[in-house]
Each structure stands twice: as structure tokens, then as C-alpha cells.
Amino acid sequence: MANSSDRPVLEELDRAECLRLIAGGVIGRVAFDDGEGPTVIPVNYAVDGDAVIFRTSVSGRLNRSLLTSVVGGEVRAAFQVDRFDEADHAGWSVLLRGGAHPLSEEEREKAAQVDAWPGGDREAWFRLSAMEVSGRRLHRP
Amino acid sequence: MANSSDRPVLEELDRAECLRLIAGGVIGRVAFDDGEGPTVIPVNYAVDGDAVIFRTSVSGRLNRSLLTSVVGGEVRAAFQVDRFDEADHAGWSVLLRGGAHPLSEEEREKAAQVDAWPGGDREAWFRLSAMEVSGRRLHRP
Numbered sequence: 397m398a399n400s401s402d403r404p405v406l407e408e409l410d411r412a413e414c415l416r417l418i419a420g421g422v423i424g425r426v427a428f429d430d431g432e433g434p435t436v437i438p439v440n441y442a443v444d445g446d447a448v449i450f451r452t453s454v455s456g457r458l459n460r461s462l463l464t465s466v467v468g469g470e471v472r473a474a475f476q477v478d479r480f481d482e483a484d485h486a487g488w489s490v491l492l493r494g495g496a497h498p499l500s501e502e503e504r505e506k507a508a509q510v511d512a513w514p515g516g517d518r519e520a521w522f523r524l525s526a527m528e529v530s531g532r533r534l535h536r537p
Numbered sequence: 538m539a540n541s542s543d544r545p546v547l548e549e550l551d552r553a554e555c556l557r558l559i560a561g562g563v564i565g566r567v568a569f570d571d572g573e574g575p576t577v578i579p580v581n582y583a584v585d586g587d588a589v590i591f592r593t594s595v596s597g598r599l600n601r602s603l604l605t606s607v608v609g610g611e612v613r614a615a616f617q618v619d620r621f622d623e624a625d626h627a628g629w630s631v632l633l634r635g636g637a638h639p640l641s642e643e644e645r646e647k648a649a650q651v652d653a654w655p656g657g658d659r660e661a662w663f664r665l666s667a668m669e670v671s672g673r674r675l676h677r678p
Contacts, residue, residue, distance in 0.1 A: 403656030423621050427568040427575040433613030434568040434575045438621070438630045472574030480564050480579070485654040489579045513626040514675060515544025534655060 402536070404485050409531035414490040417477070417531065419443045422511065424477040426450060426524070428496070430461040440518075441475070444508035447525045448475050448492060449499070451510045451518045459520040462496055470495025475524050480534070490531035496524040543677070545626050550672035555631040558618070558672065560584045563652065565618040567591060567665070569637070571602040581659075582616070585649035588666045589616050589633060590640070592651045592659045600661040603637055611636025616665050621675070631672035637665040 409417070418424070421443075427436045437458045439450040452458045462471050473496040480487030499507060499521040512518035550558070559565070562584075568577045578599045580591040593599045603612050614637040621628030640648060640662040653659035 404654050405657070406655050422623060425566065425577065425617065425619070427577045427615075429570065429575055433634060434570055434615050435634060436566065436568045436577060436615055436617040436632060438619050474568075474575050474577055476566065476577040478566070478579050482563060491577060493574060493576060513545050514547050516546070 404534045405537050407533045407535065409488065409490070409533055411529045414529045414531035415443065415446070417488055418490050421477050424448070424475055426458060427474040427476065428458065428461055428471070430457055440510050440512045442508035442510045444523065447523050449507045449510050449521060449523055451512045452520045452522070453517050454520045455517065462522060463498060470497045473524055486535050488531060488533040492524060492526040492529050494525045494527040496522045498522055545675045546678050548674045548676065550629065550631070550674055552670045555670045555672035556584065556587070558629055559631050562618050565589070565616055567599060568615040568617065569599065569602055569612070571598055581651050581653045583649035583651045585664070588664050590648045590651050590662060590664055592653045593661045593663070594658050595661045596658065603663060604639060611638045614665055627676050629672060629674040631670070633665060633667040633670055635666045635668040637663045639663055
């Protein structure tokens with residue numbers, strides 16, 4: 397059995413490193429409360445400054461929940477991306493927490509463009525502004 | 538530009554297929570509310586019947602939040618696993634929603650064993666019993 401000091405360790409990442417790690421990605425996960433507790437849905441995204449832009453279906457649960465909860469402002473949500481190597485037991489995860497709001501037509505034109513993988517309706521666009529950015533890297537000491 | 542009918546489509550997966558897909562995995566994500574809104578943390582896990590067992594740090598936010606919210610019972614949480622091929626725009630995601638509770642010593646001995654990647658304290662064990670299992674596959678039509 398390996399010595400415990402050989403096991404991977406978790407290292408906190410700073411905000412700049414977190415934003416750098418997720419800048420190149422295209423798929424992440426939005427966590428929100430749909431009225432029946434916490435839930436998670438994968439979305440295509442793009443980083444836009446300190447925020448992420450994501451797209452979802454107008455008729456879907458994510459859009460309905462976020463729109464229902466927005467009362468002239470933002471609804472609390474989290475956005476998560478990770479990448480792990482299962483053979484190596486190494487990788488990283490990044491979490492953005494903040495408020496999400498639907499983009500108006502005008503905001504949509506100025507925002508980072510998001511390529512939605514699924515065909516059909518993906519015309520609900522949101523911005524999640526990060527009030528808190530955190531992340532951890534798992535690696536060998 | 539590709540015809541819109543060439544784009545990937547989302548197909549709902551049944552419960553058996555969802556449980557089959559996550560049975561072989563070792564890393565997923567727990568979504569919960571830590572009192573300041575929804576959040577997501579990656580965890581090592583094992584499937585145990587209709588439930589998942591996961592481990593986390595005793596001193597960490599996940600353990601503290603779940604323990605604080607448990608009032609002699611379970612706290613609502615979600616567990617998510619996905620796997621996507623970024624080149625192909627194909628993959629799947631599975632979501633379990635239900636109640637999480639900390640395992641007693643006795644329950645821990647009988648539960649599916651979970652190998653925690655990070656070294657150090659990972660001695661908070663939880664079971665999330667799935668009240669709802671859902672999943673989707675993204676693939677070419």
C-alpha cells in the first residue's frame with residue numbers, strides 16, 4: 397500500500413487561475429433550486445469577463461426555474477466546471493457562485509457567443525455574474 | 538452550415554439506464570444549499586442499489602452544510618454525473634435527487650466502499666437515496 401504522503405492533495409486555486417482554467421471550456425453545469433431542492437443541469441457556456449454566458453431551452457426546467465425565481469433582478473445559482481484524469485486521480489474543479497439573469501436581445505448581441513450542441517430550441521440565454529470564484533486542484537505532492 | 542437535422546438531439550433515459558451508466562463511475566458532483574444558495578462539489582462515490590455513497594472531508598463545507606441541515610432525518614441534495622465527448626458533441630448526464638444523510642459506523646461497514654482520491658481526512662460518509670432518477674443522452678439522430 398502506498399504511503400499516505402503519496403496520495404494526491406487538494407490545493408486552493410486563486411481567482412485568476414480559476415478563470416483561466418474555464419476560459420477554454422464549452423460545457424459546464426448550472427446548479428439551482430427549482431422549488432423542490434437543489435438540482436444540476438449541463439449547459440454549453442462561454443466566459444465573458446467575470447461572468448459566464450449559458451444557453452438552455454426556453455421550455456426546459458432550467459429556464460422556467462430561473463425565470464420564476466427572478467423578481468426584477470437575479471436568482472442565486474452556481475456554475476461548475478471540472479476535469480479529472482481517472483487513471484491519475486488528478487484534476488481540477490472551478491465553481492462560480494452568484495446571480496443569474498436572462499439576457500435581453502440587446503445584451504445577447506454584445507455578450508460572448510455560445511455554441512449550443514443540441515439542435516432545436518436553445519434560445520434562453522443567461523448571464524451568471526460571479527460574486528465568488530473558487531477552485532481546487534488535485535495533484536501529487 | 539450543417540442542416541439543423543444533423544445536430545445532436547437529447548433523448549431521455551430511463552431509470553435503469555441511468556443507474557447502469559453511473560454504476561462504473563468513481564467521480565460525481567453533489568449539489569446542495571449551504572445557506573447562501575446552491576453550490577456544487579466533486580466527490581468520489583459508489584453506487585449502492587438505488588443510492589449513492591460518497592465521502593468528503595469532516596471539516597469541509599459539504600459535511601458542515603449537510604449536517605447543519607439534517608434535523609433527525611435527511612437533507613435535500615442532488616448527485617450528478619456526466620460524460621461528454623467535446624469533439625463529437627455527444628455524451629450523457631445522469632441526475633439523482635433525494636435526501637442525504639450521514640452514515641453511522643454500522644451503516645458504513647455495510648455500505649458500498651468508496652475510494653477517496655485525496656489524502657487526509659475524508660471520513661464523512663453520506664448516502665443519497667434517489668427519490669428521482671433522470672438522465673439524458675446527447676447523440677446524432
